[in-house]
Amino acid sequence: MDIHAMVVDDSGIMRKMVMRALCEADLATFVFTEAADGAEALEKYDPKTMDMLFVDWNMPNMNGVELISKIREKEKSHTPIVMITTESSTGKIDEAMDQVKVDKYIAKPFTAESLEQRLGPLFKQISEQRKKSKGFFGKLASSKG
C-alpha cells in the first residue's frame, strides 16, 4: 500500500526519526511531505493527494491541536491523523482526541516496532477502505462502460 504522509514537527531530527521509523515498520510504502509547524502544514496540506498526517502537539506558530482543528474544518472526508507527543497525561490526550478527532496518538520516545504495533490496526482500516472504494468505483466504471 502506498501512502503519502505529511510529517509535521518543529524538530527536523524528529521528522527524520518519524519518517525512518515508519519506513522501518512494516506498515506501507511511504512518500513524505515535511512541515516545520502548523502554519506551514496548513499551506502544504492537500486532501486530494495526502493520505494521512503525523502531527507533533507542541509546536511554535500553530500547535498540533490547532492545526488538526483547521484541517477538520477544511476536509470533506476524514483524513487519518496521528498525534505524536511527549504529552503523557491521558486526560489531556483523550480530550484532544475527542475535540479534533485524532485517530491515534504516539508517545515519544517510540521505535519502529512500537509504531507498527500501535498503528497496525489503523493501516489495516485504511487498506480496507481503499479496497471498498476501488470496488465501488470499479463497479461504477464498468456499469458506465
Added chain:
Amino acid sequence: MDATDSHTPESSATEKHHECVFEATEEIFRAACGLNLERCDDEGDLGNDGAVIGMISIVGDVEWSLFVGLPKSTAVSLAEAFAGFRIPFDSPDMGDAVGEVANILAGDVKRRLENRSVSASISLPNVIRAESLEVMVQRGTSATRACYSCDVGKIWTGVISPATAANLA
C-alpha cells in the same frame, strides 16, 4: 547537590520538581537512547571542549526550568544513540536532538507531577551550545543538579528555580 530550604511552600514544590526530574532522568535516557545511567560525583563543570544545554520551562504550582547538560563528546554519542544516525556537534541538528531529549524528559516530568496532583504546562525547548559553559548553582537556594555517567560519557540534569536562573551563564 545543594541543600534545599524546606520552610517555604516554594521549596516544598521545588522538592517535588527535583524528585520528578531525577526519577524521570534514568527512565527516559534508557527508553529514548538505550543508555543506563548511574549517579556519579559532580565535578562542577561541563568541560572546556564545548558543551550543550537543553532547557525547558515548566509552569505549574510555581514557574521553574529543567535542564540537560552534555559535554561535547557525550553530546555527539548521545545524539547518535537517540536519533540513530551521526549528528556533528556544530550542526543545527544537534540543537534539535538535545532539545528533543529535554522535551521528552519534560513530558515525563509533567506526567510525574500530575501523579502528585500538580498540573503543569511545558514550553518549547531552548538549547545553548558553547565552547565552554559552566553551570553555576547558587548555595542556599532550592536549585539542584545531578551528574550521571553512562557508556557515552557524563550527563547532567537539573532544576533551576527563578532565583538561580540568572546564574546559568
